[in-house]
Amino acid sequence: MSTQEFQRNRDNFCYRHPDRQSFVLCQRCLRTICPECQTQGAVGVICPECLRDQQKAQSPAQKKAERRWSRPRAVSASAGRPIVTYSIIAITAFVFLLTLIPGGFGGAVQDALYYWAPLLYPEFRGTSQPWRLLTVALVHSGIWHVGLNMLALWMIGRSLEPLLGRGRFLTLYLLSALGGSVAVTLLSFTTPVVGASGAIFGLFGALLVIGRHIGANIAGIALVLGINLVIGFIPGFNVSWQAHVGGLVVGLLVAFIYTRTRAVRQRGLQIGLLVAVGAGLVALLFVPVFFPALIIL
Template sequence: MSTDFQRNRDNFCYRHPDRQSFVLCQRCLRTICPECQTPAAVGVICPECLRDQQKSQSPAQRKAERRWSRPRAVSASSGQPIVTYAIIGLTAFVYLLTLIPGGFGDSVQQTLLYWAPLMYPDVTGRFEPWRLLTGALVHAGIWHVGLNMLALWMIGRSLEPLLGRWRFLTLYVLSAIGGSVAVTLLSFTTPVVGASGAIFGLFGALLVIGRHIGANIAGIALVLGINLVIGFIPGFNVSWQAHVGGLLVGLLVAFIFTRTRAVRQRGLQIGLLVAVGAGLVALLFVPVVFPGLVLA
């Protein structure tokens, strides 16, 4: 290294004179080393220019920068949405089983659908708690299963990588159970099938998480609103109770995810999710303790 080169301070970081560099701050044009570089819209800027830029920002700009500088994902997961594909595959497999003639298909559907009285041995003499979840695996027809799985595929391929596989699965399972619990409380004697409760939970989570990361959620809200209204229109054979139950649970679970993102909060997050599950189980005791509050 020549003496002239060493004497030229433009060849060294102005904050660390012993570090050679040829990268310039895009604002002040002084040389900065990698440690002093902060990525900007074009090129990099030095720490002093960064401070000046932050001082000149309006309150709205500072708020937007804080929002977008937060971790974008509750727990980022790379790769394909494996859980989404697995749920679609399992649901499709169960639907194909229900198509087997000779009474076998009908037996599969009757074994897996959700009917609230089967949660209470004193009512039917049987206790089949698995139906809280398996009701989401059986469907009433090709359009029913097709539309639900299409919605799952569209939402899952965006939401699962954002949440991570285990969180996404937890969200789906709790939302499905939430739909069954709502049916228990609001339509006790009605047998129901379909993954709509779980799908509405995903919709609710997408609303909360989308708003949290600053995304435009108007389109999601519109689609969700239309689907909710359809459930209340006479003639449409859908369970609005499952929709509402799944949606409320999805909103709650997503709220927990967005407020417990840090690694140090993982224990708190798991504890809150367990509490949600316990709360849903506790609601199943309402028909026993307060039978007058349950709608037939």
């Protein structure tokens, strides 16, 4: 369901399929296009009309080169599929299966990937293992943990990835996972954590912002998000609310950047702001080194 404001704003819908909402613009004419109308170009996706105009303007030599070297047109049909979502689910499921291998191998895999803040700082453990900031999203404590997280990723990713595009969606996921790890570092320094919950909450936050931006009814999303946040604070639930909050805040921020830098001419600004978010998160990781009194053990 959506609001009247959403229905009136035709820029939120594919110009060829008025009933399909999208967040992706043709890189030539800047009209909104749905996944079915997207064809991957050299510098982004273009709509069918711009593709025809481009092909008409080609010289015979260019047409011959395109037939010889370009990808088959069938490839463009998959442009709207949530490939990144499916890939993350597949990789996470594969790692989870590795952790189930007996004989110590499964435990070694989990030990190498989970996040425990002291392992990040040579000052505390004599070693530095920064990959754990992101690999924590690959390991889970059990079948229900990984199952619920991947179910949430599948449900959100199928809608959000086609709206944002693969690169922006992957950036959102990774920055949200990083945000969850940073929050755990600052708010629960000695607590070991596993799971993709920080990244998932980042996707929830992004869905809230983008849904609000296009005028969609976000009441249901807000309710589900609120319930999941409250669960993290209930005693007895072995849940890292710090990772949830960190991922959520970063997801909200990244989505806000996306909604304010949609135009092609703002691509450089968008990239710069995303780099700034990543740099800011990394900077916060120096707080335990220079201001150890501020961290919460």
